[in-house]
Amino acid sequence: xxxxxxxxxxxxxxxxxxxxxxCNYSSSVSVYLFWYVQYPxxxxxxxxxxxxxxxxxxxxxxxxxxxxxxxxxFHLRKPSVHISDTAEYFCAVSGxxxxxxxxxxxxxxxxxxxS
Amino acid sequence: ExxxxxxxxxxxxxxxxxxxVTCSQNMNHEYMSWYRQDPGLGLRQIYYSMNVExxxxxxxxxGYKVSRKEKRNFPLILxxxxxxxxSLYFCASSLKGPKGRYEQYFGPGTRLTVT
Numbered sequence: 460x461x462x463x464x465x466x467x468x469x470x471x472x473x474x475x476x477x478x479x480x481x482c483n484y485s486s487s488v489s490v491y492l493f494w495y496v497q498y499p500x501x502x503x504x505x506x507x508x509x510x511x512x513x514x515x516x517x518x519x520x521x522x523x524x525x526x527x528x529x530x531x532x533f534h535l536r537k538p539s540v541h542i543s544d545t546a547e548y549f550c551a552v553s554g555x556x557x558x559x560x561x562x563x564x565x566x567x568x569x570x571x572x573x574s
Numbered sequence: 575e576x577x578x579x580x581x582x583x584x585x586x587x588x589x590x591x592x593x594x595v596t597c598s599q600n601m602n603h604e605y606m607s608w609y610r611q612d613p614g615l616g617l618r619q620i621y622y623s624m625n626v627e628x629x630x631x632x633x634x635x636x637g638y639k640v641s642r643k644e645k646r647n648f649p650l651i652l653x654x655x656x657x658x659x660x661s662l663y664f665c666a667s668s669l670k671g672p673k674g675r676y677e678q679y680f681g682p683g684t685r686l687t688v689t
Binding site: 463468491495501502503504508510549551558559560561562564565566567 | 605607609614615616617618619622624632664666668669670671676677678680681682683
């Protein structure tokens, strides 16, 4: 079984500041890792994913994440945020055997960007 | 346009009145899932389907039913809704195996209120 812990429920930042949203996971098997974004009153959109290869993954809207197997972490970063990045962000994992069928989500981090 | 659609988007009903939330995808995806999203809990999987006539329970299946009679459709049925099923529901679909890169595509959500 897998579990996901998003270490911050809310992250307030000012526009153009850097941000890091932290995600740790627990699993007894190898996993794929995902970050999704949910803008207000909308569905979920995939930001980026780690399947294999380079541990630094680049996604849409200038976001990137680094997979750290030894620390079982997959933190999301952006060097300079915009007001439009205000949203809820979800980290999710899927065991290899469940890939494509089941995602285990964290509880979400609300990113609030102000001017 | 490739998409997952859900209907209705908003629904207010009373305890015990059977309801169905429809989900349809036009991407010829084999896998489909239902999730519910609750504040502070993230998203949790209710049921999933790996193909026509193949369904299985997720993490929170109690009080729900599903069916998969056609590849494109995956309705969620609440036979006797209760207030604790008030939630935001998402349908998702994905391609089978690595060709889909394990990405799940989410519908816009259905906000259900049971009084």
